[in-house]
Amino acid sequence: MNLRPLCARLDGAAVEDVPLRVSDGTRLGLCRVSRDDRDRPAVLLLHGHTASADMFTLPETRNLVAVLLDAGYEPWLLDWRGSRRLPYNEDGTRYSYDDVSLYDIPEAVALIRGRIGNRPLLVVAHCVGAMTLSMSMAAGLVPGLAGVVAQGVFLTPKLYGRARLRMHIGAEIMRNRGYQAVDIRRAGLWSKQSLVFALASLGSECKDPTCQILHNSAWGTGASLYVHENLHPLTHDRLADLFGSAPLCALPHLRQNEPAHAVTRWNDADGRYRALPQNALDHADRIDCPVLLLSGSRNRLWADSNKLCHEVLRTRHPQLDVRYTEIPGFGHVDPFIGRSAAIDVFGHILDFLDEHR
Template identity: 70%
Template sequence: MILRPLYTRLDETVVEEIPFRAGDGTRLGLTRVGTGRGDRPAVLLLHGHTASSDMFLQPETRNLVDVLLDEGYEPWLLDWRGSCRLPYNETGRRYTYDDVALYDIPAAVAYIRQQIGDRPLFAVAHCIGALSLSMSMTAGLVPGLAGVVAQGVFLTPKLAARTSLKMTMAGELFRSRFDHIPVDFRKVGFWSRYTPLFALASKGASCPDPTCQILSNSAWCVGASLFVHENLSDATHERLAQLLGPAPLWILPHLRRVALARSVVRWNQGDDRYRALPENALDQAGRIDCPVLLVSGSENGMWLDSQKLCHEVLAARQPQLDVRYEEIPGYGHFDTFVGRGAALDVFGHILDFLDAHA
């Protein structure tokens, strides 16, 4: 299996692509970006579902990896099994977020620890990467992290009512015909079976680009928005189909269960292989053993105010935890990492948190 190459301008001498498998043997992608110095705190970067490590490395802006390197950190990038860099991402190979929490993230943390020794290890996670990480943490599978930054969502997922409804409808209406909802109209063509989906996504859209419509205006036809359009550079806008891949429809039942519970809940209830994971991660939040920074854009059209809710719930239920909440004015969801001004508006909050706990 060959991963799609990273779209990066970094010197190849500092990028190490590591042959890596999850705890269940699934081939993943793990990349270390180093400088030859062995005294830097490490930061594991976790992308969202259908995205990839490219979201932290985009060359058209000052990206998060650039900033971390300049500020004395060693980035490690995990392409977990929901990455669009992995060739099996569009084949219908099925999994749930339980697999990510149980097999992908703990294996990556264990491997990095073997390489860095007793240096501090942080995690910065986006969207479903953060949601899955919350399950790993409350299961006690990644103990001893120096700190976690969770963007967009963490322990208390909250979707708009219309998004939940459309997610249910899409799952029931489309799953018999499609495995995935594509995002690149140039690949599927005008006369494909996906054309009605793109037409639906275009309703009320201000941007003429079909890929932007199905992401920004509709979030894979569930009626949400993944970013504030004005925050993207032209180059990033042009590469949306590379930054975000097709969305698998077979994952929707787990996502619906999570959204209805307003908590990260285990999907595989009757399978002994997953007994290490809590049935409800929020009920086990007391097992979190490191500081947490919850980040969200004020205009998050996907997860709404999930992070604010999470901060309030944890403050009430687990006041002993070190949890902060930072809201970024004028930002949505995905643009908190890929927006053209993210280095100025967002990354400083992440660095302040890392520096305080390194």
């Protein structure tokens, strides 16, 4: 993995690509961004599904990696197997979120800890990155983190109403396809996927097909990934490079999680996955660090999942240090890629990290 193209404006920063092949044989992307030789607290950044670590390094905005560097942290960026920079979403590889929770996150954390020694390790995670992290934590596979920021969703996935309906119906309609593209140039105008693009365009004020399918439909689920006016024009123009195809092999696991409003184990027959609990929420007492739950007030993908998570954990596990902060005017992913994220969002993250560094 090479993140240097989008890290080019991180003044004076060095980007080190760190080889990482997890124990099931899957090659991932991991890099460390540093500015000096000081012993800085480390922060692992986890992207959402079909995005990549690029979402944290956008050169046209005051991005999170630059903010962390200036605040005295050492960012580590993981491209787990759902990254658009990796081939697994389109090459027919079948995986579930269990694989991310069992292999990708714990083994990345172990590698980073081997490099940083006794320095604190914190995590900032978005969307499915946060959801799979919650399972890793409930399984006791990543103990001793200094603190976690989970944006959008954590232990209690709850889809936005229209997305919930389409997730269950659409999964049946599209189950024989390998993936749903977001770039119509890759899908082909006359491909079977063009119908989803056509439906996403209905009622859209934006003429960009990629924006239509992400903003109006979120890969055909009926959800929305961002508040349109929150994006910088250059970010809008690079949407097809920031978000990749959605592998439909992941939908059954999402469909299992959502009605239960809990992160559940998908693989019951394979003994390798018995290290993961059947239901992560039932083992939330294993969470051994403070957690900040963030969500945009206009999240049209996971709705009020993190508000629900905060209420459930406060009731069931009052001993846990779990907080909830809602960001007015933001949607699902624009708390990281929005043009004003550094002003409106990153301060909440830094305040939490500084408290626990």
